[in-house]
Amino acid sequence: MASHQRSPAIKGAKVLMVGAGGIGCELLKTLALSGFEDIHIIDMDTIEVSNLNRQFLFRQSHVGQSKAKVARDAVLRFRPHISITSYHANVKDPDFNVDFFKQFNVVLNGLDNLDARRHVNRLCLASDVPLVESGTTGFLGQVTVHVKGKTECYECQPKPTPKTYPVCTITSTPSKFVHCIVWAKDLLFAKLFGDKNQENDLNARSSNAASSSQQAEDVFERQNDEGIDEYAKRIYDHVFGYNIGVALSNEETWKNRNRPKPLYSRDVFPEEPSQQNGNMDKNCATDDPLSVSAMASLGLKNPQDIWSLLENSRIFLEALKLFFGKREKEIGNLSFDKDDQLAVEFVTAAANIRAASFGIPLHSLFEAKGIAGNIVHAVATTNAVIAGLIVIEAIKVLQRDANNYRMTYCLEHPSRKMLLMPVEPFEPNKSCYVCSETPLLLEVNTHRSKLRDFVEKIVKAKLGMNCPLIMHGPALLYEVGDDLDKDMAANYAANLEKVLSELPSPVTGGTMLTVEDLQQEFTCNINIKHREEFDEEKEPDGMLLSGWTQAPRVEKDDNKTVGNGGSSTSNASSAMPVEAEEDDDIEFVPTGKKRKVGEISKATNPNLSDVADDDVLVMLDGENLDINKKKKLQ
Amino acid sequence: MDGEELTEQETALYDRQIRVWGVDAQRRLSKAHILVSGMKGTVVEFCKNIVLAGVGSLTLVDSREVTEEALSANFLIPPDENVYSGKTLAELCCDSLKDFNPMVRVSVEKGDISSFGGDFYDRFDVVVISSCSFATKKLINEKCRKVSKRIAFYTVDCRDSCGEIYVDLQNYTYSKKKLDETDECQLQYPSFEEAVTIPWRALPKKVTKLYLAMRVIERFEEAEGRNPGEISIADLPGVLKLKKELCEAQSFNESHVPDALLERLVSDTSEFPPVCAILGGILGQEVIKAISGKGDPLKNFFFFDAIDGKGIIEDISNPNPGS
Numbered sequence A: 001m002a003s004h005q006r007s008p009a010i011k012g013a014k015v016l017m018v019g020a021g022g023i024g025c026e027l028l029k030t031l032a033l034s035g036f037e038d039i040h041i042i043d044m045d046t047i048e049v050s051n052l053n054r055q056f057l058f059r060q061s062h063v064g065q066s067k068a069k070v071a072r073d074a075v076l077r078f079r080p081h082i083s084i085t086s087y088h089a090n091v092k093d094p095d096f097n098v099d100f101f102k103q104f105n106v107v108l109n110g111l112d113n114l115d116a117r118r119h120v121n122r123l124c125l126a127s128d129v130p131l132v133e134s135g136t137t138g139f140l141g142q143v144t145v146h147v148k149g150k151t152e153c154y155e156c157q158p159k160p161t162p163k164t165y166p167v168c169t170i171t172s173t174p175s176k177f178v179h180c181i182v183w184a185k186d187l188l189f190a191k192l193f194g195d196k197n198q199e200n201d202l203n204a205r206s207s208n209a210a211s212s213s214q215q216a217e218d219v220f221e222r223q224n225d226e227g228i229d230e231y232a233k234r235i236y237d238h239v240f241g242y243n244i245g246v247a248l249s250n251e252e253t254w255k256n257r258n259r260p261k262p263l264y265s266r267d268v269f270p271e272e273p274s275q276q277n278g279n280m281d282k283n284c285a286t287d288d289p290l291s292v293s294a295m296a297s298l299g300l301k302n303p304q305d306i307w308s309l310l311e312n313s314r315i316f317l318e319a320l321k322l323f324f325g326k327r328e329k330e331i332g333n334l335s336f337d338k339d340d341q342l343a344v345e346f347v348t349a350a351a352n353i354r355a356a357s358f359g360i361p362l363h364s365l366f367e368a369k370g371i372a373g374n375i376v377h378a379v380a381t382t383n384a385v386i387a388g389l390i391v392i393e394a395i396k397v398l399q400r401d402a403n404n405y406r407m408t409y410c411l412e413h414p415s416r417k418m419l420l421m422p423v424e425p426f427e428p429n430k431s432c433y434v435c436s437e438t439p440l441l442l443e444v445n446t447h448r449s450k451l452r453d454f455v456e457k458i459v460k461a462k463l464g465m466n467c468p469l470i471m472h473g474p475a476l477l478y479e480v481g482d483d484l485d486k487d488m489a490a491n492y493a494a495n496l497e498k499v500l501s502e503l504p505s506p507v508t509g510g511t512m513l514t515v516e517d518l519q520q521e522f523t524c525n526i527n528i529k530h531r532e533e534f535d536e537e538k539e540p541d542g543m544l545l546s547g548w549t550q551a552p553r554v555e556k557d558d559n560k561t562v563g564n565g566g567s568s569t570s571n572a573s574s575a576m577p578v579e580a581e582e583d584d585d586i587e588f589v590p591t592g593k594k595r596k597v598g599e600i601s602k603a604t605n606p607n608l609s610d611v612a613d614d615d616v617l618v619m620l621d622g623e624n625l626d627i628n629k630k631k632k633l634q
Numbered sequence B: 001m002d003g004e005e006l007t008e009q010e011t012a013l014y015d016r017q018i019r020v021w022g023v024d025a026q027r028r029l030s031k032a033h034i035l036v037s038g039m040k041g042t043v044v045e046f047c048k049n050i051v052l053a054g055v056g057s058l059t060l061v062d063s064r065e066v067t068e069e070a071l072s073a074n075f076l077i078p079p080d081e082n083v084y085s086g087k088t089l090a091e092l093c094c095d096s097l098k099d100f101n102p103m104v105r106v107s108v109e110k111g112d113i114s115s116f117g118g119d120f121y122d123r124f125d126v127v128v129i130s131s132c133s134f135a136t137k138k139l140i141n142e143k144c145r146k147v148s149k150r151i152a153f154y155t156v157d158c159r160d161s162c163g164e165i166y167v168d169l170q171n172y173t174y175s176k177k178k179l180d181e182t183d184e185c186q187l188q189y190p191s192f193e194e195a196v197t198i199p200w201r202a203l204p205k206k207v208t209k210l211y212l213a214m215r216v217i218e219r220f221e222e223a224e225g226r227n228p229g230e231i232s233i234a235d236l237p238g239v240l241k242l243k244k245e246l247c248e249a250q251s252f253n254e255s256h257v258p259d260a261l262l263e264r265l266v267s268d269t270s271e272f273p274p275v276c277a278i279l280g281g282i283l284g285q286e287v288i289k290a291i292s293g294k295g296d297p298l299k300n301f302f303f304f305d306a307i308d309g310k311g312i313i314e315d316i317s318n319p320n321p322g323s
Helices: A002-006 A021-031 A068-078 A100-104 A114-127 A168-171 A177-193 A210-220 A229-249 A294-298 A309-327 A341-355 A367-371 A382-400 A451-460 A486-496 A566-574 A598-602 A625-633 B008-013 B015-029 B039-052 B068-072 B089-100 B118-122 B135-148 B193-197 B209-223 B235-251 B259-267 B273-292
Strands: A015-018 A037-044 A085-089 A106-110 A129-136 A140-146 A409-417 A418-423 A440-444 A468-472 A475-479 A513-517 A520-528 A543-546 B032-036 B057-061 B107-109 B126-130 B152-159 B160-168 B171-178 B180-188 B301-305 B310-314
Touching: A002 A468, A015 A021, A021 A037, A021 A068, A021 B039, A021 B273, A037 A068, A037 A309, A068 A100, A100 A114, A106 A114, A106 A382, A114 A129, A114 A520, A114 B135, A129 A382, A129 A418, A140 A382, A168 A177, A168 B068, A177 A309, A177 A341, A177 A367, A210 A229, A210 A294, A210 B015, A210 B180, A229 A341, A229 A409, A294 A341, A309 A341, A341 B160, A367 A409, A367 B015, A382 B039, A382 B171, A440 A451, A451 A468, A451 A475, A451 A486, A451 A543, A475 A486, A566 B126, B008 B015, B008 B068, B032 B039, B039 B057, B039 B089, B039 B152, B039 B273, B057 B089, B089 B107, B126 B135, B135 B160, B135 B193, B152 B209, B152 B273, B160 B273, B209 B235, B209 B259, B209 B301, B235 B259, B273 B301
Parallel strands: A015 A037, A015 A106, A037 A085, A106 A129, A440 A520, B032 B057, B032 B126, B057 B107, B126 B152
Antiparallel strands: A129 A140, A140 A409, A409 A418, A418 B310, A440 A543, A468 A475, A468 A513, A513 A520, B152 B160, B160 B301, B171 B180, B301 B310
């Protein structure tokens, strides 16, 4: 096989790599050493310090530069005579269309998110180019081969969607630390520092009348004459004291739950917090807003330490003050970023104070950052192994050695003596809505859900479309594009706000919609079924999409009434999933697959049932959830 | 105490891996000293992994000069004569590896690995040797075993699209987390010589054919006085003859050592880069486990063959040591 290095199939191959991160760096190196001479590589990211422990083509001095470009330059140093073309761009850009994909003999994915993986899968199907897909998390990894018509496509098995939490769990009845993190990040942080026009459930409690929540809106605004200390304390008392007090008044909620304890700054601080002021001067040395730190001004150093309630409260007030004192210009435009030290400090402190109030164990900044930022476990060794396996499969694909294609799992604990376990690939799923033309079924309340809900929660979130076009028979209901004329654009914008049954061409039970993505060259049909009620907890979208195999069906429970009712609730809960960060090398592991590879599920997660309820970690794709829960316990 | 807490710089750099193995393991890594010998593709992959992981120090031994073959699976050396002339493989690799992680001390030890005395090995926690003869493997393994502290010893070799890792952790105690409990586990490893002299008929059933084939090649090179890898298709008849003798002497069924496999191993001895990456990755992981004392270590052989794609662990040890 070593002589393959000189093989014409390798020498003459034109290869597209998507991703120049953890797997990408290893893969580019191994491809170059293996004799590949024409490699194209796409990555939109720039290099960060936390990449350097495994993305070995990058150095400290490269931080901030394009991953694709620096990786190219680094590999050309030891293989100067090969051709590497780098693109510092998003693979979802329209330039990377079917024609672009068609020039390659094989596509190799080293991606970090479900969305991009699905997008590349569709382009590979449309352009009929084989795809070798991969992922790692910690010591686990997987390589799969997807050849149209021969093996299953990446989407033949439904992928679990990101974990979402019911709104009321986040706003009123947290029971795990992750609930406090979601509250601190997606509600409190967003409310104080994010876009004021965004819907936010921070003050929405089930029994409150609309008028009082209207009033409460103003609580978060800093008054003109209000001192910063005064403001910070007022926010503290409102969210950790007053709001908890209001929640406690609803006796029904606490019948079977532990009652939270309202926390007021006057009780937490032994003396006036203003006298405990941190030393803001410590932050003056630098102009970089991302390095302003409440920890630094309070002299707390170790991110692994678990702070006391008092320390968390000090960090909370100090971080709030620093945002207003040092970064006032950004307020109103901020969104949480795991690399924003002050934001992480604020969210950690707020989550811990809330946790203290609800009797939930507190966590260190290091742990809180991992949860809030959806940080994926990653080590160099697994990426190196996986990259080696990708190249072996890529060579088989180029030699059209279809009988020997394998999907390979890299395991942490051996199964039947194997650490690297090859499995024959599956045949295409005949009912896959992506690679076959099977229609989907959508259950929805057509009198209540708007076209916008359908576009955001189904077409984009579930079907992974980028530039959708929605048709009902010959009638065009919605379309995305830069070249729309004004009237059409206004028309579509108006349609978005209408409920399905009131669209110009009404969508009701029995209607079939056609949804198309012009860039992905992918079409699918959706049969609509009208349904009145949805379970707020189990079906927070207020819609249920099904139709391809093994989609877990949620039990219908028509007797249950939905608390807050209506689309506003589902709107809010769609904001709940912890956002996926475009950060790392993801992961997808064989836990979900139950066919044919039963032994693997057992091998990789023998303790699953014992830990299934422990949500210590929330992962972006949700695909590796179970594995990571287990990992945490080891 | 110095080095008890990770610095801010270390925490930032190692963030993602600390989330995998914990602060404690990272601290142990930063105090570990590693020796490697034989700077070919697989060892280079291993060195990259272990330097990135943040070990305390890495010492390289390989006094050979650069040849085209040495460059083929090595990404540490630019193929530029102006850069590499007059320097040894170890020196060239050292220059590149230093760059990967400024927090790791990478250095070169000159001389022949088999000539170093026991005191020399005393400085290390982990010894990895590659591309050396059967006799040298045995010799260094014994020297490591004689040192008063426990040294984790590994050999790694890649031939064509096949690879082998051998592990000797002697008496090894480690912790294994099961849900909320931590179990203490103990393993007893045989020395290299003990392992490879176990009669083939006493081996586990269905032992991988690669184990047997590698032993035949090893004995052949030893008997002919060759350097490791100094073998070609012209040697096939001799190799097959030796296989027959070895099988007959042990009353072992010859068909368990397929001729086709031996033919593959002798006809192309150059390393296949994807296999180097895989072996270097597995070995890196094992060394990290051994240093941190966390997780089940490999006992005591690992094999990978790109043709079937299996990565297999074999326990080749006498079930009743000392008997």
